[in-house]
Amino acid sequence: MQHTSRHHLVPREEGGRHGPTAELCQPCHSTIHLLLDNKILARRYNTLEALRAAPELQKYLHWIGRSRVERISNRRGRR
16 A cells, blocks of 8 residues: 655755645656656746656656556655
């Protein structure tokens, strides 16, 4: 079973501590932060619709849409 994590649509470091969040599978959450920095997330991709349309994520979203998420390993180290 794949766990989800809370993604702040405006990163906490950019003033979004109490703003809207979205529950994402961990591989998707990790990939978003791998491909997009916090300033870009805050300025351009601060809604789910904008995030889904981000050109930087299209190749990944196409791939993940055809994959079984529960078989994808978590890219973040366990704490």
